[in-house]
Amino acid sequence: MAKLAIGTVVAKNYLPFARVLAESLRRYHPEIPFFVALADEVNGYFDPTAEPFHTVTLADLGIPELKRFTFHYSRQPLVVATKSYLLSYLLDRGFETAIFLDADILVLGNLDALFAIARAHAILLTPHLLAPLTGDDRSPRELNILLAGTYNGGFLTVSDTAPARAFLDWWQDRLYDHCLHALDRGMHYDQHWLDFVPVYFNGVHILRDPTYNVAYWSLPERNPYLPEDQSALPQPCRFFHFSGFDPEQPPAVTRYSPRLTMANVGPAVSLFDRYANLLKAAGFYVCKHWPSAYGFFDNGVAIPQIARRIYRNLGDSVARFGDPFDAGGSDSFFRWLNYPIDTGAHPSLTVTNLWKVIYDQRRDVQIAFPNVLTDHRAAFVNWAGSSGVKEMSVPRDFVPPEWKL
Amino acid sequence: MGQVAAATIAAKRHLSLARVLATSFREYHPDIPFFVILADEVDGYFDPAQEPFELVRLSEVGLPNLPRVLFQYRQQELTYAATPYVLAHLLDRGFGSVCFFKQESLVLGALTSVLESVSEHSITLTPHLLAPLVGADRHERETNILQSGVYNVGFLGVSGSATARTFLSWWQDRVYRHCRHSVPQGMHYEQRWLDLVPAFFEDFHVVRDPGFNVGHWNLPERATTVIDHRCRFFRFSGFDPEHPLEVTRYSSRLGMAELGSAAELFNRYHELLEQAGYHETKKWPYAYDYFDNGKPIPELARDLYWNLAEDVERFGDPFRTGGPNSFFDWLNTESGVAPESQPTE
Numbered sequence: 001m002a003k004l005a006i007g008t009v010v011a012k013n014y015l016p017f018a019r020v021l022a023e024s025l026r027r028y029h030p031e032i033p034f035f036v037a038l039a040d041e042v043n044g045y046f047d048p049t050a051e052p053f054h055t056v057t058l059a060d061l062g063i064p065e066l067k068r069f070t071f072h073y074s075r076q077p078l079v080v081a082t083k084s085y086l087l088s089y090l091l092d093r094g095f096e097t098a099i100f101l102d103a104d105i106l107v108l109g110n111l112d113a114l115f116a117i118a119r120a121h122a123i124l125l126t127p128h129l130l131a132p133l134t135g136d137d138r139s140p141r142e143l144n145i146l147l148a149g150t151y152n153g154g155f156l157t158v159s160d161t162a163p164a165r166a167f168l169d170w171w172q173d174r175l176y177d178h179c180l181h182a183l184d185r186g187m188h189y190d191q192h193w194l195d196f197v198p199v200y201f202n203g204v205h206i207l208r209d210p211t212y213n214v215a216y217w218s219l220p221e222r223n224p225y226l227p228e229d230q231s232a233l234p235q236p237c238r239f240f241h242f243s244g245f246d247p248e249q250p251p252a253v254t255r256y257s258p259r260l261t262m263a264n265v266g267p268a269v270s271l272f273d274r275y276a277n278l279l280k281a282a283g284f285y286v287c288k289h290w291p292s293a294y295g296f297f298d299n300g301v302a303i304p305q306i307a308r309r310i311y312r313n314l315g316d317s318v319a320r321f322g323d324p325f326d327a328g329g330s331d332s333f334f335r336w337l338n339y340p341i342d343t344g345a346h347p348s349l350t351v352t353n354l355w356k357v358i359y360d361q362r363r364d365v366q367i368a369f370p371n372v373l374t375d376h377r378a379a380f381v382n383w384a385g386s387s388g389v390k391e392m393s394v395p396r397d398f399v400p401p402e403w404k405l
Numbered sequence: 406m407g408q409v410a411a412a413t414i415a416a417k418r419h420l421s422l423a424r425v426l427a428t429s430f431r432e433y434h435p436d437i438p439f440f441v442i443l444a445d446e447v448d449g450y451f452d453p454a455q456e457p458f459e460l461v462r463l464s465e466v467g468l469p470n471l472p473r474v475l476f477q478y479r480q481q482e483l484t485y486a487a488t489p490y491v492l493a494h495l496l497d498r499g500f501g502s503v504c505f506f507k508q509e510s511l512v513l514g515a516l517t518s519v520l521e522s523v524s525e526h527s528i529t530l531t532p533h534l535l536a537p538l539v540g541a542d543r544h545e546r547e548t549n550i551l552q553s554g555v556y557n558v559g560f561l562g563v564s565g566s567a568t569a570r571t572f573l574s575w576w577q578d579r580v581y582r583h584c585r586h587s588v589p590q591g592m593h594y595e596q597r598w599l600d601l602v603p604a605f606f607e608d609f610h611v612v613r614d615p616g617f618n619v620g621h622w623n624l625p626e627r628a629t630t631v632i633d634h635r636c637r638f639f640r641f642s643g644f645d646p647e648h649p650l651e652v653t654r655y656s657s658r659l660g661m662a663e664l665g666s667a668a669e670l671f672n673r674y675h676e677l678l679e680q681a682g683y684h685e686t687k688k689w690p691y692a693y694d695y696f697d698n699g700k701p702i703p704e705l706a707r708d709l710y711w712n713l714a715e716d717v718e719r720f721g722d723p724f725r726t727g728g729p730n731s732f733f734d735w736l737n738t739e740s741g742v743a744p745e746s747q748p749t750e
Contacts, residue, residue, distance in 0.1 A: 127601075127603070127604030127605075128604070129601070129604055129605070130604060130605070131605055132571075132575040132578075132601075132605055138578075139579055139582065139583050142579065142598075142601060143583065143590055143591040143592065144591065145591075145601070146591035146592075146597055146598070146600055146601065147589075147590070147591040150600050150601055150603065150604050151604070166537075170537040173543075174544060174547070177544075178544045178548070183588070183589050183591075184552075184588055184589045185548050185552070186548040186549065186550075186551030186552035186588070187548055187551070192551050193547075193551070195551065195555045195600050196534070196537075196547065196550075196551075196555060198603055198611070199532040199534070199535065199555055199556075199611060200534070200535070200536055200537055206603055206604065208604070208607070
């Protein structure tokens with residue numbers, strides 16, 4: 001029997017999700033090793049050796065220029081992008097088949113049949129929907145899937161074959177700096193990219209079995225696979241994906257759609273209830289406050305989204321900055337953001353690289369202040385210090401101290 | 406295996422393109438009937454009996470509430486939205502399988518193996534790209550494809566199977582209202598919907614022949630298939646004979662210089678279009694651009710009509726301007742909402 005491993009990725013605030021998944025998997029498959037890649041640092045918050053899984057650090061995964069990668073993304077996209085590297089890592093460790101499960105999945109039954117299918121194919125994907133929808137909202141629901149991607153990125157399998165390796169190389173390359181939520185540019189994190197996979201690679205199996213990876217997007221259509229009595233085990237549904245579920249927002253089923261609530265979700269309601277209790281018992285309230293290790297420059301200043309975007313868009317030229325989290329160095333990215341773009345202006349009218357990039361990206365601001373370096377300079381600085389900092393979520397550390405606000 | 410039919414859809418201003426495509430197809434497959442569905446009216450501009458194809462009127466293909474569709478869509482949207490209705494119509498006529506070609510394309514060789522695939526599988530699709538791209542612009546080029554859809558409707562085939570019929574019913578339902586270009590809403594005309602096909606339907610076939618459905622999105626990678634005569638079907642998407650030195654209006658990425666001797670194909674196509682009456686037909690008006698009183702339909706009126714959705718039923722024929730309850734009158738009716746006061750200087 002070929003060696004098989006399962007893995008997930010979390011930042012440490014999602015540790016309870018990984019614990020619950022690990023325990024649910026162990027109940028049915030104690031023989032299958034389960035790995036959790038931490039897209040974060042432990043920083044003393046928990047003891048990896050005491051967890052019900054094997055912890056893998058980002059440094060273990062062989063990600064090129066790791067500091068750069070971790071600076072590219074805020075917490076969620078970093079977690080998502082990391083999965084492509086975790087799958088290669090598991091194959092490199094000698095597992096012949098590697099399965100990725102999102103941390104917010106709960107195993108509800110034996111998966112031997114699934115493992116057999118996974119072993120038989122280079123790549124296995126599950127579509128969000130298995131058949132055309134009916135009902136008045138059929139078009140908007142399907143359009144939402146088209147935006148997000150036909151296949152769900154929360155579950156996929158790879159077997160160590162040339163096509164699977166080629167797929168992972170390609171996916172890693174794309175997710176290294178294009179794991180973005182930018183619907184108008186065709187991107188939905190890691191997921192929309194998967195629409196290419198059945199075309200690009202051989203050996204792809206599209207698993208059209210309604211008992212795997214059931215989630216809000218396929219409800220109520222898959223209600224028949226969720227028995228009313230959740231204590232009846234095993235269940236037809238082999239695993240459920242609680243995508244977007246927040247145990248602190250009980251009427252909502254998912255943060256991604258208002259379509260379903262606990263009042264109309266049907267038989268899944270008891271599953272959500274059970275899952276919320278499992279999360280709470282696994283430390284949900286403790287861990288949810290744990291910070292991402294990559295949220296701050298090393299001087300403690302929070303990294304604004306705009307700074308990550310600027311950094312990503314600079315491409316390979318960021319090599320000159322060295323460690324992007326290092327705020328102190330003379331050639332640091334932090335200093336570059338705060339560096340004036342020109343000399344000769346009165347200090348109170350300093351325009352820094354950060355604010356010039358914001359100007360260049362904001363069409364409305366350009367219209368308001370067309371001559372930004374001359375006639376409209378003072379007005380732009382005034383806008384930046386008052387409205388701009390709020391609209392762009394820029395910390396005060398990126399407001400030149402000489403500005404008279 | 407029943408008889409095969411081939412088809413394209415065009416407004417009459419693009420009749421020269423349909424002529425060139427039909428003629429190129431018949432050169433290699435003279436036994437297969439080629440249909441041109443006119444998403445427009447003849448209005449005496451040409452004689453269908455003299456054309457190198459069999460003309461089908463849009464009214465024959467079974468679009469429900471046709472005036473509504475003609476009004477809610479612009480010419481390009483209408484031409485694209487008609488696709489699944491045309492395919493079903495030709496199956497209804499008794500053909501065993503149907504091949505659809507986009508009007509701005511050219512057949513360069515026998516399509517025998519593709520025609521076989523179409524008759525053997527419920528749905529046959531051609532992807533824009535067959536393998537990951539390389540080069541500095543690989544992300545941008547691939548995300549452009551994700552915006553427009555993994556599969557290209559320059560070519561699409563269906564057989565008469567139950568699965569194909571279910572597919573066509575679904576596609577018809579979706580494009581009846583959602584065949585617009587709105588990337589942030591997941592729409593790219595009729596094409597983006599096809600990304601759901603591998604999830605929804607079994608027995609679909611993906612053509613992986615690099616010489617089939619070559620277009621700007623897979624150039625310059627596939628230019629060699631043109632140069633060594635392996636290209637059997639080329640799609641001139643976005644090529645404008647008024648700007649014959651530009652590969653496509655949809656992208657400035659490619660110039661003719663990057664195509665090497667494959668660029669000669671554009672010259673050849675340009676000449677074929679001119680011989681087929683390009684300069685004459687391009688001036689022919691689009692029949693659905695006017696209300697029945699001759700006034701042009703503003704773009705905004707089409708958008709308003711589309712936004713009203715099912716509510717438009719109360720207007721009846723939206724092109725009608727006489728009589729009560731017309732959409733035309735509704736446009737000119739005071740809204741009853743007080744206009745915002747204008748700022749005074």
